Structure formats: structure tokens, C-alpha cells
Amino acid sequence: MIIANPIYDATFKRLLENDNVAKFLIGTILDCKIISLEPYIQERTKFDKITGQLTLYRKDFSATIETKEEGVKRVIIELQKAKQLSDIYRFREYLGAEYVNSKLPIIAIYILGFNLSVDAPAFVAYPECKDLRTKEKLNVHDSFVEHLTHKSYFVQTCKIKQNLNTELDTLLSVFEQENFVSSDKTTKDFPVDTNYPEIKELLDILHYVAVDKDARKELDEELYYQRYVEQTFGEKDKELEKNKKTIETLLQEKKDFENRNKASAKKMKQRGMSAEEISEFTGLSKKEIENL
Numbered sequence: 001m002i003i004a005n006p007i008y009d010a011t012f013k014r015l016l017e018n019d020n021v022a023k024f025l026i027g028t029i030l031d032c033k034i035i036s037l038e039p040y041i042q043e044r045t046k047f048d049k050i051t052g053q054l055t056l057y058r059k060d061f062s063a064t065i066e067t068k069e070e071g072v073k074r075v076i077i078e079l080q081k082a083k084q085l086s087d088i089y090r091f092r093e094y095l096g097a098e099y100v101n102s103k104l105p106i107i108a109i110y111i112l113g114f115n116l117s118v119d120a121p122a123f124v125a126y127p128e129c130k131d132l133r134t135k136e137k138l139n140v141h142d143s144f145v146e147h148l149t150h151k152s153y154f155v156q157t158c159k160i161k162q163n164l165n166t167e168l169d170t171l172l173s174v175f176e177q178e179n180f181v182s183s184d185k186t187t188k189d190f191p192v193d194t195n196y197p198e199i200k201e202l203l204d205i206l207h208y209v210a211v212d213k214d215a216r217k218e219l220d221e222e223l224y225y226q227r228y229v230e231q232t233f234g235e236k237d238k239e240l241e242k243n244k245k246t247i248e249t250l251l252q253e254k255k256d257f258e259n260r261n262k263a264s265a266k267k268m269k270q271r272g273m274s275a276e277e278i279s280e281f282t283g284l285s286k287k288e289i290e291n292l
Helices: 008-018 019-030 086-101 143-149 169-174 196-210 213-270 277-280 287-288
Strands: 002-004 035-045 057-067 072-080 107-110 122-125 151-156 187-189
Touching: 008 019, 008 057, 008 072, 008 187, 008 196, 008 213, 019 057, 019 072, 019 107, 019 151, 019 169, 019 187, 019 196, 169 196, 196 213, 213 277, 213 287, 277 287
Parallel strands: 072 107, 107 151
Antiparallel strands: 002 187, 035 057, 057 072, 122 151
């Protein structure tokens, strides 16, 4: 079956507009039952020629979910999708605004068109609670803690390989960035031999976007804006990554120098040199020398 690439906003929004598909997609990623899902914030990728701004696709839901561990609860599900590494810095801005406005626990889902350092196509990150004295992990389900921390789910579409063994594997395979049938990577070929009715419904929507004239027009328009942004900001992303590596190298060199300096100071101290003399040679403070 020919389907539209769901990494594009024009395609992805069609999936979330279908209540059954949206519940299935989010519930499968979160591994929970979605009882109700009410959207209340939505931002689309749109380039403003006057301001030069490009917004991310972001859709927030007020939801009632049921988990095996905690039962039924009300939460805010913040779903963000981005193709560019530079967009990751805007996630914090949106999440910070959500903390200000929300009175419910927040669960974040990030659909990424770029790779992180984690070698997994999909993973969950959740701050652990530990006893400060014993370092033992604590099982905490306190509303106060939940309101000040949040669980985050990450899907790295570029690391997904086609796998139809489980429901989650099949869903992730829909987002696989391979098997394209168009040079612009807006459409791809996907096997339809799936026994999951929700995925069949999802695939029908993606197939419609791929072949419908009006839907294709919206997708092509997004592709034009995306190419403009990649051309404009691509070099900045490369420079940012280069600077990041340079900073990491310098920090490591600084750490290595400090370790060597302390090792030298320790030897001087063992040989009976005074703290003043050691400080003059190494630049360490008297307190640092005393603590060696």
C-alpha cells in the first residue's frame, strides 16, 4: 500500500484528527488505555514570511488514562513532533509554559526526525525517586511529585526498522523512514498484512493523504517550507553541533589537567613541601591542598 510519510505535519495531523486512531497511537506508545482524549492546544508548522518564524507541530490533550500501576487518572499529554535538531530547544519553552498553565500531571511524547545518542527507536525517560541516605529506589505516586516532574516518551523515526511482530512494532514501522517511492520522501510503500484493525484504519488515512489531490497539495506546500528552513538553518545546526563537540573536548581537557595538577600537588605534599609552596607551583588554594 502506498502511504504518505507520517513525519510530515500535513499527514500526522490527519491521524490525530481521527479520535480512534489518536487514542490507539497515543495509548500504544504509553502502554495504557486511553479512556478519553480532548485536544485543547494545537500548533502547526507554518512559515511566516514577515517574521521568518517556523512553528513546530504541537498538540496537547487533556486525557483520562488507565494504567496497570496507577489505575485511572487525569493527565495532560503533550505531543510534539519535529524534523530538525534545532527544534529541540523549543521543546523546553513549550513544556515550561505547560507547567505554568497546567494543574494536572504532564506526559510528553516527542516524535523526532533526527537521532539522539540513545540506541533505541523508542524509549521512555522518567526521573527516578531515590532515598538520599540509602540510595534505594522509591515507588512514589504522590500528586505533589507528579506535578513537578514528568514522564517523557521518545520515538526516533530514523532508527526504526520494519518489524510487524507486535502491535507496537507495527505502529513504529509506519514511521520508518525507508522504502520511499518518491524522491522527495513524502510517500512510501508499506505492507498491509496486519491483523490490527486500528492500524488498518491508520493506514487508510495515510493512503488517502498520499493519493488525494487536495491533501497532496498541503503536503507539497509543507515540503517547500521545510526545504527552505533546511537550507536557511542547516548550516547553523552543523555549526552548533561542531561547537558542542569543541566545548565537550575543552571541558575534558580541563578536567584532565586538574586531575594531573592535583596528583602533582599530592606528591609535593608527601615530600614535605609547605602548602604555600605547593600553591605557588600548582595554583591550588590552601584548602584544596589540605583536602588532598
